[in-house]
Each structure stands twice: as structure tokens, then as C-alpha cells.
Amino acid sequence: xxxxxxxxxxxxxxxxxxxxxxxxxxxxxxxxxxxxxxxxxxxxxxxxxxxxxxxxxxxxxxxxxxxxxxxxxxxxxxxxxxxxxxxxxxxxxxxxxxxxxxxxxxxxxxxxxxxxxxxxxxxxxxxxxxxxxxxxxxxxxxxxxxxxxxxxxxxxxxxxxxxxxxxxxxxxxxxxxxxxxxxxxxxxxxxxxxxxxxxxxxxxxxxxxxxxxxxxxxxxxxxxxxxxxxxxxxxxxxxxxxxxxxxxxxxxxxxxxxxxxxxxxxxxxxxxxxxxxxxxxxxxxxxxxxxxxxxxxxxxxxxxxxxxxxxxxxxxxxxxxxxxxxx
Ligand SMILES: Nc1ncnc2c1ncn2[C@@H]1O[C@H](COP(=O)(O)OP(=O)(O)OP(=O)(O)O)[C@@H](O)[C@H]1O
Ligand SMILES: [Mg+2]
Numbered sequence: 001x002x003x004x005x006x007x008x009x010x011x012x013x014x015x016x017x018x019x020x021x022x023x024x025x026x027x028x029x030x031x032x033x034x035x036x037x038x039x040x041x042x043x044x045x046x047x048x049x050x051x052x053x054x055x056x057x058x059x060x061x062x063x064x065x066x067x068x069x070x071x072x073x074x075x076x077x078x079x080x081x082x083x084x085x086x087x088x089x090x091x092x093x094x095x096x097x098x099x100x101x102x103x104x105x106x107x108x109x110x111x112x113x114x115x116x117x118x119x120x121x122x123x124x125x126x127x128x129x130x131x132x133x134x135x136x137x138x139x140x141x142x143x144x145x146x147x148x149x150x151x152x153x154x155x156x157x158x159x160x161x162x163x164x165x166x167x168x169x170x171x172x173x174x175x176x177x178x179x180x181x182x183x184x185x186x187x188x189x190x191x192x193x194x195x196x197x198x199x200x201x202x203x204x205x206x207x208x209x210x211x212x213x214x215x216x217x218x219x220x221x222x223x224x225x226x227x228x229x230x231x232x233x234x235x236x237x238x239x240x241x242x243x244x245x246x247x248x249x250x251x252x253x254x255x256x257x258x259x260x261x262x263x264x265x266x267x268x269x270x271x272x273x274x275x276x277x278x279x280x281x282x283x284x285x286x287x288x289x290x291x292x293x294x295x296x297x298x299x300x301x302x303x304x305x306x307x308x309x310x311x312x313x314x315x316x317x318x319x320x321x322x323x324x325x326x327x
Contacts, residue, residue, distance in 0.1 A: 017041045018079055018171050018202040019048075019065060025073030026060050026226075034060040036226035037074065042171075047193065047203040049213040051313065052223035053323075058206035059099055061223075062175050065204070066096050079170040092120070095164030099175040101156055103148045103163075110135060110144040113163055120167035134162040138192070154185025161192065165201075172196065174205040178212060190216055210313035222317060229320045238311045239284070244269070246309040247280045247292055253301030261299035265291050277305075284311070 019042035026035040035057040042048045050058045063069030067087035076083045079093040110131050117127035135141045138158045178186040213220045214234045221231045259271040259278045267285030296303050
């Protein structure tokens with residue numbers, strides 16, 4: 001393909017994809033390869049998650065996509081525009097909620113929104129109308145005149161999201177949006193992001209919380225050491241790997257005997273006795289549960305209860321990297 005044909009092809013892809021990267025790379029001065037050849041496509045209206053542990057390269061990736069970090073290799077298009085060629089145009093089309101609080105503490109809640117709207121070219125009356133609309137929408141109306149520093153963590157984060165959306169960006173970026181929030185504020189933010197997604201907002205977020213990625217994201221890229229290890233919907237990711245299913249069985253009878261018996265069932269990798277129940281660890285095998293119950297009965301025990309713990313994104317991550325996300 002000639003250079004211009006490649007460019008046309010890229011643009012065609014970008015029309016369909018709000019974010020498109022090819023071989024996107026960042027090597028920091030000193031030689032650290034923080035992001036290493038990232039290929040990413042995020043469709044319009046999609047809510048997409050970059051999931052990875054500390055230092056995986058999530059913030060560096062968002063930095064490049066939002067023009068704050070200059071790539072050292074590859075291409076990144078946001079809303080069809082090359083971040084390196086025209087960062088100013090990209091900035092107009094994106095909203096960013098960074099990992100740290102960047103609200104202006106010398107301003108009130110409303111002023112934070114007003115200044116942002118004015119910065120993006122709205123007239124005074126347009127900015128006031130938009131700020132009031134956002135304050136209502138994000139349940140901050142009663143705090144409009146308050147100083148930013150008096151807001152709770154959850155409110156401050158809602159204000160950051162409101163500000164990021166003030167100029168109706170094509171893509172909303174959020175870097176670890178719920179880290180440090182209390183559980184209730186975290187749920188409230190999930191709900192808010194779910195609403196934005198339902199309205200068609202394209203969202204890319206980073207997280208190191210697997211439950212967050214699982215619950216919120218249509219597709220997830222699992223990142224470690226600057227590379228994507230796996231990419232797909234949470235359920236695809238969980239299906240694709242030999243992630244472990246745990247079957248916990250309560251029964252009357254000798255549990256040690258039961259554990260040994262269940263260990264013979266095909267697909268079971270190991271068993272143990274834990275908290276007065278037998279646990280069988282297994283790959284995802286069709287028909288596993290009835291076979292386990294049958295085997296238990298043949299071993300002379302009466303099964304009183306069975307529960308199944310499905311693989312989670314955590315077990316997927318462990319299967320991919322051999323380590324825990326929190327390590
Ligand atoms: N300005 C910089 N100069 C040199 N190295 C950097 C710079 N910023 C980040 N790094 C390094 O690049 C790697 C990726 O960092 P990055 O902040 O992108 O990871 P992250 O996935 O966002 O991590 P966290 O979960 O801690 O936010 C890390 O090893 C980090 O120390
Ligand atoms: Mg980060």
C-alpha cells in the first residue's frame with residue numbers, strides 16, 4: 001500500500017472507530033518502554049476499559065491519546081485526527097478526567113464549569129446555561145457557589161466528569177475514575193457512566209479494579225508492562241482462557257472421602273476441604289456439575305448444597321501474567 005492509500009485506509013477505519021492506534025509506543029527518556037506497540041480500536045458509543053496493574057502504561061496511553069504525552073512511535077487517531085499532527089483539533093474533541101484532581105481550588109464549583117465553557121469558546125450566556133444544566137444533571141446544583149475544597153470525593157469526581165463533558169466531546173477519557181472513592185460514591189459514578197454510555201457517549205477508561213471493568217465495560221484490554229495481553233468483552237475473556245471454576249459442595253458424610261472422589265472427575269484439577277465444604281477446582285467443562293453430584297452420591301455422601309464460582313477477570317489476569325493485579 002502507498003503512503004497515501006495507507007492514510008486513506010486509516011481514515012476509513014477511524015470513521016468507524018473513535019479511537020484507532022497502530023503500534024503506538026512511548027519510550028521515556030532513560031529508555032523505559034512504558035507503552036509498547038499498542039493496537040487499539042474503540043468504536044463510537046463504546047465504553048472501553050484499559051485494565052492493568054500499577055505501571056502497566058495506562059496513564060501513558062491516555063496521555064498520548066489526549067495529546068499530553070508525545071508518542072515515540074506508531075500512530076494514534078482520535079475522532080479521525082492524528083494526535084501528533086493536529087493536537088489542537090484533538091483537544092477540542094475530547095474530554096479528560098485525569099487520575100488526580102485538577103479542579104481549580106480558587107474557584108467555586110460553578111466557576112470551574114464556567115471557565116471551562118468559556119475556554120471552549122462559549123459566550124457568557126451560553127456558558128452560564130451550560131454550567132447550570134451540568135450542575136443539575138450531576139446533582140451539584142445546591143453546591144454551585146461552594147468552594148471546590150468543601151466537596152466530598154464523590155462530588156469532586158462528578159464535577160470533574162461534568163467539566164470534561166461541558167463542550168460535548170466525541171470521546172470521554174477517564175483515568176482510574178473511582179480509585180479512592182468510598183463504595184457508595186463508586187456505585188454512583190458507575191451509574192452515571194452507565195447513563196452516559198446509554199446516551200451514546202464514547203468512553204475510554206482505565207482501571208485496576210476488575211469488578212469495575214467487568215461491570216462497566218463492553219470491551220476490555222488487559223495491559224501489563226506496556227502491552228495488551230488480551231482484548232475482548234469481559235465474558236469473552238473469561239470464556240477464552242482455562243480460568244478456573246470453583247464448585248463448592250456441602251454434603252453429609254466423610255468430606256475427605258468426598259474430596260478424593262471428586263478429584264477423579266474429568267476436568268477437575270484439584271480438590272480440598274475448606275470451611276466445612278468440599279471445593280473442586282476445574283477448567284470450564286460442559287456437564288461438570290451433574291457429574292460431580294453423581295460422583296458424590298456414588299461415594300456414599302448426600303449432597304445438601306452446591307454453589308459455583310465462575311471465573312472472574314481476576315482469574316483471567318492471573319492466568320495471563322501469573323500474578324495478582326494488586327501485586
Ligand atoms: N514522565 C515519565 N518519565 C519516565 N518514566 C515514566 C514517566 N511516567 C511514567 N513513567 C513510567 O512508565 C511506566 C508506566 O507508567 P503509567 O503511569 O503509564 O502506568 P499506569 O498503568 O498508569 O500505572 P498506575 O496504575 O500506577 O497509574 C511506569 O513504569 C512509570 O514509572
Ligand atoms: Mg495511571
